[in-house]
Amino acid sequence: MTLLEFDDVSITYQSRQGQIPAVRNVSLSVLQGQTVGIAGESGCGKTTLTSAVLRLLPKTAQVTGQIRLNGEDVMAMTFGQLRAVRWAQAAVVFQGAMHALNPVQRIEAQLAEPILLHEDVGPKAACTRVGDLLEQVGLPARRARDYPHQLSGGQKQRVMIAMALACRPSLLIADEPTTALDVMVQAQVLDLLSSLVAELGLGVVFISHDLSVLAATCDRVAVMYAGRIVEQGRASDVFARPLHPYARALAAAFPRIGDARFRYAPAGVPGDPPFPGDLPTGCPFHPRCPMASELCRTSEPVLENHGEWAAACHHAGEVLV
Amino acid sequence: MTPQSEVSALETRDVGVEFRIRGGAVARAVDGVDLAVRRGEILALVGESGSGKTTLARTILGLQRPTSGAVYVDGEALSYRARDLKAYRRRAQLILQDPSGALNPRHTVYEAVAEGLRIHGLHQGEEAKVADALSRAGLRPPERFYLRYPHELSGGQRQRVVIAGALVLDPDVIVADEPVSSLDASVRGEILALLLRLRDELGLTLVVVTHDLGLAWNIADRVAVMYLGRILEIGPTEEILSRPQHPYTAALLSVVPETSRREPIVLAGETPDPTRIPAGCRFHTRCPALADGRAAAAGVDGNCRSVELPVLTADVSAHVSVCHLVASHAGR
Numbered sequence: 001m002t003l004l005e006f007d008d009v010s011i012t013y014q015s016r017q018g019q020i021p022a023v024r025n026v027s028l029s030v031l032q033g034q035t036v037g038i039a040g041e042s043g044c045g046k047t048t049l050t051s052a053v054l055r056l057l058p059k060t061a062q063v064t065g066q067i068r069l070n071g072e073d074v075m076a077m078t079f080g081q082l083r084a085v086r087w088a089q090a091a092v093v094f095q096g097a098m099h100a101l102n103p104v105q106r107i108e109a110q111l112a113e114p115i116l117l118h119e120d121v122g123p124k125a126a127c128t129r130v131g132d133l134l135e136q137v138g139l140p141a142r143r144a145r146d147y148p149h150q151l152s153g154g155q156k157q158r159v160m161i162a163m164a165l166a167c168r169p170s171l172l173i174a175d176e177p178t179t180a181l182d183v184m185v186q187a188q189v190l191d192l193l194s195s196l197v198a199e200l201g202l203g204v205v206f207i208s209h210d211l212s213v214l215a216a217t218c219d220r221v222a223v224m225y226a227g228r229i230v231e232q233g234r235a236s237d238v239f240a241r242p243l244h245p246y247a248r249a250l251a252a253a254f255p256r257i258g259d260a261r262f263r264y265a266p267a268g269v270p271g272d273p274p275f276p277g278d279l280p281t282g283c284p285f286h287p288r289c290p291m292a293s294e295l296c297r298t299s300e301p302v303l304e305n306h307g308e309w310a311a312a313c314h315h316a317g318e319v320l321v
Numbered sequence: 322m323t324p325q326s327e328v329s330a331l332e333t334r335d336v337g338v339e340f341r342i343r344g345g346a347v348a349r350a351v352d353g354v355d356l357a358v359r360r361g362e363i364l365a366l367v368g369e370s371g372s373g374k375t376t377l378a379r380t381i382l383g384l385q386r387p388t389s390g391a392v393y394v395d396g397e398a399l400s401y402r403a404r405d406l407k408a409y410r411r412r413a414q415l416i417l418q419d420p421s422g423a424l425n426p427r428h429t430v431y432e433a434v435a436e437g438l439r440i441h442g443l444h445q446g447e448e449a450k451v452a453d454a455l456s457r458a459g460l461r462p463p464e465r466f467y468l469r470y471p472h473e474l475s476g477g478q479r480q481r482v483v484i485a486g487a488l489v490l491d492p493d494v495i496v497a498d499e500p501v502s503s504l505d506a507s508v509r510g511e512i513l514a515l516l517l518r519l520r521d522e523l524g525l526t527l528v529v530v531t532h533d534l535g536l537a538w539n540i541a542d543r544v545a546v547m548y549l550g551r552i553l554e555i556g557p558t559e560e561i562l563s564r565p566q567h568p569y570t571a572a573l574l575s576v577v578p579e580t581s582r583r584e585p586i587v588l589a590g591e592t593p594d595p596t597r598i599p600a601g602c603r604f605h606t607r608c609p610a611l612a613d614g615r616a617a618a619a620g621v622d623g624n625c626r627s628v629e630l631p632v633l634t635a636d637v638s639a640h641v642s643v644c645h646l647v648a649s650h651a652g653r
Binding site: 041182184186187250252254269288 | 369370475476477478502503505506507508509510511512513514517532533534535538539540558559562563572573574576577578585587588589591
């Protein structure tokens with residue numbers, strides 16, 4: 001079953017500098033029980049795209065195309081419908097768990113809030129649910145009495161995941177859920193997410209700039225650059241044999257330990273990502289691309305095949321000599 | 322001169338750092354560390370939050386006074402007199418994780434880089450020095466960046482400004498605390514390549530504090546793995562990351578995503594509270610080798626729980642670790 005579908009979605013911000021196209025013509029779908037990764041750098045539009053699912057964007061954002069959540073057009077929903085869908089059908093685990101919790105409220109109160117607001121249950125039943133939720137994410141139920149400062153970073157991230165699960169959504173959007181966590185804690189959180197997918201049959205959209213994390217956790221991956229999907233396919237394919245030079249650079253940024261090619265040879269892309277309001281002509285990646293040709297400077301390649309495995313590049317799959 | 326008799330650029334001898342916390346408990350953040358770093362070497366100090374790696378780095382820089390032991394710079398004990406410290410801080414620079422937090426939003430790039438020179442009263446040739454530092458850090462042509470403010474720069478450029486601010490004083494030693502963990506993936510490699518180039522061109526000694534073993538594989542000559550205030554394993558990067566001895570190092574290595582040749586060993590829980598360091602081997606409460614019976618099979622499980630392990634001595638070339646199980650294999 002398709003939980004989430006982006007159909008030719010473009011999102012433009014109105015600003016003093018004019019129109020800023022943050023997301024351009026993105027089509028992507030997430031099935032039940034599937035984890036889909038979105039990779040890309042700051043400013044590539046990945047957070048804008050996923051914020052649109054629950055209409056969390058500022059008023060200056062203009063959305064075209066269709067976003068369907070469980071078959072329903074999100075943009076056409078009334079505010080009441082939208083309110084019913086938030087938390088109960090789709091929930092977000094925001095970036096920076098350290099700062100997302102209210103420091104002067106107990107965990108209990110914060111976890112119970114969405115339950116009390118969205119479901120017809122009393123405080124007592126909500127309290128029991130909070131205990132269950134904490135245990136579901138591997139924390140003892142008594143931690144409900146704690147304040148956020150009494151928890152470590154990894155524990156706070158678990159609480160954020162528990163909160164997203166509070167109203168039993170079918171879709172979870174996790175925005176950089178492990179960035180700023182230690183490797184071991186990251187491994188624990190990733191394990192937790194995979195087990196939740198397996199147990200609850202959740203669909204997950206997993207946003208990260210670390211392609212190696214996505215490769216380890218996702219079924220499919222879409223790589224975004226300058227508002228567009230530049231490559232998408234099976235996570236293992238995209239990580240192991242990326243077609244797009246940008247995806248290749250992202251894959252190489254986190255080296256394979258033990259591989260002599262990466263020893264004393266950190267791989268990066270020269271230059272910086274373009275400002276969305278001032279994109280280069282042709283392929284937006286061409287000023288940073290080692291394979292750029294005349295064609296790349298003039299015409300922007302499009303992602304032809306949104307199916308199995310595709311890249312928006314004039315030189316997709318070619319090897320740099 | 323043999324490597325053994327060569328004077329280390331930096332050395333800590335049995336350094337301990339204690340913090341008294343509310344309620345009277347004492348946290349031993351660093352609990353006996355012997356470490357020697359050669360001139361021109363890149364050492365990665367690896368560990369989880371709470372391992373004491375940042376406290377050790379601050380101690381090396383003289384920002385934190387050790388409660389026991391001492392830090393030696395070029396063979397001489399670090400002096401904590403104000404004047405000596407100021408002179409030392411000209412030679413030893415710090416680069417922090419988050420460049421946005423490290424730069425004053427109201428200072429231009431020029432002011433940010435020149436600040437160190439002004440503090441140390443080095444007014445002569447200021448502009449030439451700033452220009453030189455900026456171009457060394459990869460911001461070329463430097464004049465184009467003088468009047469920019471941090472908010473006009475990308476994350477990678479900001480980190481380059483921070484690095485230029487460290488380079489402008491012509492330091493011998495740079496301590497970098499998670500220098501790329503807040504940067505985008507594509508910029509990360511560029512900054513690491515810059516650090517590597519600075520070592521090659523200027524002969525800088527570099528201590529990089531990180532939890533990222535991939536970073537260590539990219540640039541470090543040696544790796545020291547810290548846990549709860551002690552170094553558990555140290556040695557050349559290739560050895561540590563290809564043939565780890567200590568069960569903790571093996572576990573850290575196994576959870577790096579997509580090194581999937583290994584079965585991930587996900588340790589439960591987190592580093593224990595440094596006010597209550599476990600008896601015996603400090604890692605025994607989370608040790609997978611003790612939990613799965615490998616330690617018992619070797620007959621060392623009792624030792625793991627009760628016999629404390631020695632502090633690793635500062636040897637700049639060996640691959641060594643402190644573990645009862647590893648010792649029992651070696652003894653056979």
